Amino acid sequence: MTSPEARRPIVAANWKMNTGPHDGAELARAVAAENLPFAQVDVVLCPPATGLTAVAQAVQGTPIGVGAQHVYWESSGAFTGEISVPMLTGLASYAIAGHSERRQLFGETDLDVQHKTLAILAGGLTPIVAVGESLDQRDAGATLTVLRTQITAVLEALSPEQSAASVIAYEPVWAIGTGRNASPAQAQEAIGWIRDTVAAAHGCPAAERVRIQYGGSVSPENCEELLGREGIDGALVGGASLDAAKFAAIVRAAAP
């Protein structure tokens, strides 16, 4: 069912709660100065909210996209500390929803992720919807069920066109920031299950178009093996994305 030629790989950097405007812009300029295969790979930087303006300015005139790590689904109002999708106008064209750190540390539910994804799409941005199982869930043989539940909660609110236009990141919780990446076979299997779930919800054309990344301790050492697998359409990169040369090596490995 998969047709890799039809999908452009996408590699996104999740800087998490690291960098301010000054060093964020410096890192963005360092990434832009790498000789990246922009003709073949979409490259996205997701700085913290305070760095969005500086990073957007730093990459202006380059093909590098900018993404927000977090948004609230309401457009405006009394939501202290939150950032809405309309507030990202001119700054970001992507936003992450459902990162496991948001789910685990800040109590985000599947329904929250659905609301956020809808708001991101409604605002004309591309959502990067993160899903993944914990180690206990994997050990209990529940990975497929967990992924299906998380992804279905979002898909049921989307049209087939919206799901096709989204990016999904398969990020096993046990692999994030641990230095223990999923094996290429594990990543490929889980991504296959996610694509099958999209097909069941919205048909094969949507499933063939939706881009599904792998995330979890991706590094220059393991990226070629992971990103060389059919069906793995790039990576969501945390730790290694704070080093321009390491991030660039991962982007290059994503080029078909």
Ligand code: PEP
């Ligand atoms: C992430 O934050 O999405 C991530 C995958 O982090 P790391 O690459 O550090 O595991």
